[in-house]
Amino acid sequence: MSRVSNQAARVLGMLRTMHVIREFEEAAGRAWHAGHVRGSVHQYVGQEAIAVGVCANLRPTDYISSNHRGHGHSIAKGADPVGMMKELFGRADGTCGGKGGSMHIADFSIGMLGANGVVADGATIAVGAAQAIKILRQDRVAVTFFGDGAINRGPLMESFNWAKIYNLPVLFVCEHNGYAATTRTADVTAGEGFVARARSFGIDGESVDGNDLLAVDAAAERLIARIRAGGGPAYLFATTYRHHPHNTRDTGNYRTQDEIDRWKQKDPIARTTAWLLSQGVAQEEITSIENEARALIERAFEAALVAPLPSPSAAYTDVQDVGAPQ
Amino acid sequence: MSRVSNQAARVLGMLRTMHVIREFEEAAGRAWHAGHVRGSVHQYVGQEAIAVGVCANLRPTDYISSNHRGHGHSIAKGADPVGMMKELFGRADGTCGGKGGSMHIADFSIGMLGANGVVADGATIAVGAAQAIKILRQDRVAVTFFGDGAINRGPLMESFNWAKIYNLPVLFVCEHNGYAATTRTADVTAGEGFVARARSFGIDGESVDGNDLLAVDAAAERLIARIRAGGGPAYLFATTYRHHPHNTRDTGNYRTQDEIDRWKQKDPIARTTAWLLSQGVAQEEITSIENEARALIERAFEAALVAPLPSPSAAYTDVQDVGAPQ
Amino acid sequence: MITEMTYAEAARLALEQEMERDPRVWALGEDLGPEGGLAGQYRGLQEKFGPDRVVDTPISESMIMAAAVGAAVAGTRPVAELRFADFALCAADELVNQAAKIRYMFNGQSRVPLVTRQAVGMRGGTAAQHSQSTEAWWVHIPGLVVVTPATPADNHGLLKAAIRCDDPVVYLEHKGLWGMKGPVDPDAGPIPLGKADLVRRGDDLTLVTWSGMRVECAKAAEMLAREGIAVDLIDLRTLWPWDREKVFESVSRTGRLLIAQEAVRVGGFGAEVAAEVGEALWSKLRAPIRRLGAPRTPVPFSLPLEEACRVSPEQIVAAAVEMTKGKT
């Protein structure tokens, strides 16, 4: 490590997180198919560079919010994968005590304000959090991740206007993976899409190849610095692809194998790895990172499998103080 | 009349309608202050050229939808001012039998699908009506009128996307009068506003001086012809001003007298009158039109005053067929 | 010829038949074409009727509902698919302030013949934002008809009726029932709205239910029969209007009413039934009317928590046993 550049060291750290996310998602998928996980799981495989590249530029006190495909964002922001895996398994010591599950993971201790089961609502909440930052005169930013399908929801469009008129410290990260569930977003999106819309509200930003970790990192760094300096809302538009179907219940048969294969060629982990090798980082070092990530997630899986389920009475707690169920 | 041009004759007809609207609105305001009209009344005074210029290009089978400030649109589309005045007075033979009132006037017989008490909802409904036109392969267009305050509501933005992706025959008419109730829209609208937003969805159109009847008429003619020819949605952005406060309950004290006076100089009726005189139309002809309009509305007022109120049992009809109240 | 099919297939068939019968009928919603609906309840219909009549929409719930409203007043009969009842809240304004009120506000100049389908209920870990049972809200809204089919045959016949209804219908299919099989007569016509189904007869107690809870109630009724308690099991099928006649007749006979719902008990539709029966049949009741429903909590994810929020056959049995103690 001593012989590689600072930049390579930083990227190596990000690669580690990308591997953790990928291993987590693959394990979550297996666990769902094996019947350990209820509901459904929306895997982030293929999009890791976005969460990781953005969150590498955030502080623990900064906020993020996410959507239904939220595991990657949580891990990138610093959530514990073991607690998260336990949450997917519905265990008492999961991140949310088993009450939330895959689509409702939050970890307020590291500024992760929540995944969200309602498309676009994570974004509108992040804008509200940014308003609190402004009111409380705090030195924080809020970042929200959403998909290309979300951009047709009215509340998200309201949030663009809102963030701009109050000059709020929020970064809108649009992860354009071409699909909203089984629908090609190009078929249901008028005009030039997200960027044109954000700009029509006077919001600037950058478009990047979302599978290029270095590009994401660099763009996020610039944008977040500008936001921190009081520059108001910005967007980051990242083009990417999800390797897996929409979720574990989806057959995925609306995409051709050819399309999937072409995108797998652009896998962000492979690209990052190639870059690191080109920078003189040793293959062993990379392999060991990968192994570590795999081992961590295997331990998470094993731990989740044996962790205790919540007691039924926990169902009645934390509803509300006044008027809580008996 | 025989000596004036076709164009002047057309404009004279439109002037007549503008006078009817203005007289109607002034009478409605008086009636409210006199206690004859319940609820509140949103007057259209100052904006008449928009409704009239647009609707002059519509057929009885075409649809319009409107908002809370809907009297002008209804009259321009051909609704009977006597029935409307009776509706404001809550009479049994009002346009909606006294069930709707000022904010809920519809006249389906002339394609007026309804004013609306919820900002932006008239527009989304018009887009749905345009979808029916497409499905039924009809030769109609739908036009919707909304204000500059409405453009920050998410459903309206969803409707832009919707109209474009399905290529629907709908004209979005944005009446920019500078205010949303008591709020200056410039203060709560990000970016360059309506036109930039519509364009970001790939919707084209025209911007006009909304107090210039001829300009509105000409633009509407072009846009509606294009829509009829299958060109898909278009917008008309018309800048204007309301002479009166937001509604009859509003004090209007957020606007300076100077601002109001400046805009009154640009009164669309005065401008149209001046143009007609310049075209050789005789002053007497114009005066007689004005007198006719006044007389018509006076008759409407008198008729409304003495028309019978609905019987209480009418409150229980037309709720629904199955499960109607006993 | 009576055929065995699932609840989802029965609805698919009904929609196909109605679209064949009436060219004004069309459907809109997310993923209807490529996915064919959450449970295949739209499968193949876009191929058959084309993308203008089975419309894939963007994720724009407000516009899905508003388009249905506008298209309904303009001469068509839309079926607006909202997927999860939870997402239908994104279109609550369009449904309540527009669809439900237009006919009335405009004095009957127009009707609003739309159906909005909103899947309700828990289905194995769907958690807080994909599991709500929302029927009570819509029953409270004048102008709406509310339908809750619980069998394949009902999902066939009631969907037909909903589509032919001239007023807006909130059509609540239960996610847990999609895969349930049962006999369906493909040639059967619409089932009249507002008519309950007397699933089972017995004179000791009236058990009223609807939607997915019908299944648990049927199990409970079976268990109770073994203990010598005979129940009238009534599946309301339509919640507005609800079949007061059938329920009143039954309670007049049994003197005991137990209501079981999956929705949160507080403020649920069961309260309306209890209040109405309590007022009308006051002198005929032999025991207090009881209601079973979910505790007032969001729906949790983990199995033991979810189970703690479900009404089980055992709970129904226990309540019925208590109510019929010392029965005459």
Place this chain on the structure above:
Amino acid sequence: MITEMTYAEAARLALEQEMERDPRVWALGEDLGPEGGLAGQYRGLQEKFGPDRVVDTPISESMIMAAAVGAAVAGTRPVAELRFADFALCAADELVNQAAKIRYMFNGQSRVPLVTRQAVGMRGGTAAQHSQSTEAWWVHIPGLVVVTPATPADNHGLLKAAIRCDDPVVYLEHKGLWGMKGPVDPDAGPIPLGKADLVRRGDDLTLVTWSGMRVECAKAAEMLAREGIAVDLIDLRTLWPWDREKVFESVSRTGRLLIAQEAVRVGGFGAEVAAEVGEALWSKLRAPIRRLGAPRTPVPFSLPLEEACRVSPEQIVAAAVEMTKGKT
């Protein structure tokens, strides 16, 4: 020192006091600055606290509610003004799926201390889209507290309590009461949530009400007194949680319960009260529980139609007289 002020002024004062007391409290909504709120209930506050703490918003109901949710989880205590309860439906998703569920889904990691103010009720021709009484929906939603003040003093004390509550509160002011005057102690603290107000005492019948209907009930109680019928008049003030203790105590004593609400009777909150009391006090009732409420119609515009949808003091009297016929 007790002062005479209007219902609107009392709320304005409470908000001002809470904003002075706690810098995390702020308000957002349309026209709060220039207009000062529909009834002046925000007048002068923007001048005093600045535009970042009394925020004029665009017409973006979804964002008004969502901003409140986001800002609440991020350490502030927003008061989200939705003007008319009808428009709050434009933000139903944000209120129900987010505000109400966040604390629970995330296992108590965060609370959502927001207040949403939504004016309910008819006020002289406000018609179908500006007149709804929506309390029943929110009571059905786990996680929400529901408050319905009916006097100036209550609008002062309950708004304070709502703002200090750590969970989301739906705060429903009645439009018809804005101008009502009454005594308020400006130094009074919050009124505890969940405690009803026993407005008047009498042993013949319990009359339960809330919100604007308190006024009609008070008139009815007066008329009944003249006929020799003494009623316990209970204004619930908070609908979730509601004061079961006070209502149960009263009905145990009177044996008769009449519930009067302005909202649509079918599926209204009165059904919950009727069902609960009917179950718990079955053996103590001397007459069937009755409910008065609006017919299941949208709110019409014209006076005679609107009156046909209102519960009048005369109707309350008639029901009470019928219920107490031959009283022992």
